Amino acid sequence: MGRKRGPSGFYSTELHHFGHHRRYNRLVGRDHAVLAGDFVGSWVLLSRLSGVSAGLSLGSEAAPSGNNGVVRQRQTMAEMLAKLAAAAGRGDAQAQFHLGQCYHTGAGGVAPDPAIALEWYRRAAAAGHARASLVLGTLHHQGLLGLPVGLAEAHRWYEAAAASEPTAAFNAGLLCRQGGWEGAPTAAGSDAGDAAAARWFRVAAEHGFAPAQYALGCALEEGRGVDVDDAEAEAWLAKAAAQVRNVRKQRSAKKCAA
Numbered sequence: 399m400g401r402k403r404g405p406s407g408f409y410s411t412e413l414h415h416f417g418h419h420r421r422y423n424r425l426v427g428r429d430h431a432v433l434a435g436d437f438v439g440s441w442v443l444l445s446r447l448s449g450v451s452a453g454l455s456l457g458s459e460a461a462p463s464g465n466n467g468v469v470r471q472r473q474t475m476a477e478m479l480a481k482l483a484a485a486a487g488r489g490d491a492q493a494q495f496h497l498g499q500c501y502h503t504g505a506g507g508v509a510p511d512p513a514i515a516l517e518w519y520r521r522a523a524a525a526g527h528a529r530a531s532l533v534l535g536t537l538h539h540q541g542l543l544g545l546p547v548g549l550a551e552a553h554r555w556y557e558a559a560a561a562s563e564p565t566a567a568f569n570a571g572l573l574c575r576q577g578g579w580e581g582a583p584t585a586a587g588s589d590a591g592d593a594a595a596a597r598w599f600r601v602a603a604e605h606g607f608a609p610a611q612y613a614l615g616c617a618l619e620e621g622r623g624v625d626v627d628d629a630e631a632e633a634w635l636a637k638a639a640a641q642v643r644n645v646r647k648q649r650s651a652k653k654c655a656a
Contacts, residue, residue: 479506486518491525494518498530502543512543523558531559532566539569549579560598564607571598571613592623603634611638 485493498518504510522530535555541547559566574594583594602610615634
């Protein structure tokens, strides 16, 4: 494995310095808040749970305003939830996942119930639903919904989701780099932990996940878990930077249109 070079700053706190890298700075410019925010957001709970609100909303078919409209809306919501529950009961993994979201967030007028939410998430994950595995990994990672923090369990769920959920692969890499949990490659900061982290970062980077592209680029430049490769490091950092520029451009366009 190539010699390790001085850290770029990113790994000194694992989460705080995304964007504070000389080559990355040159590629993307001075404003790194967009990608920095995305990076931190990839580590915390996947709480956006998109799909519940959209899946249960009435949209353009909403009932008229007024008391009759409210009653009709409640009836429609109840009907949709009944159909969702029926599909989940038949073993539909997507329905199981969305039903878990309902009990997690209270969407659709459901009374939040952590135990029921976890049960449906687990059923969906057992049926191969990658997003459910990702959510379970993050819940164990953060100790949410009444669960104790369990990094080994979190890593197990991240690994199950990693093939199709780049956030899961990235988080698995961060856990390997952190080390110190039962089943971890080795202690924090070890060569084996760094190598495992780099492998997971690559999985997520190849799925187009910008934080992983940045992390892999830094690892390649520093020789952390991989051989030093300036050319490949430059390529991954450029990919991450391009995504930042695109997000910034889209946000600017929205502001101009508002």
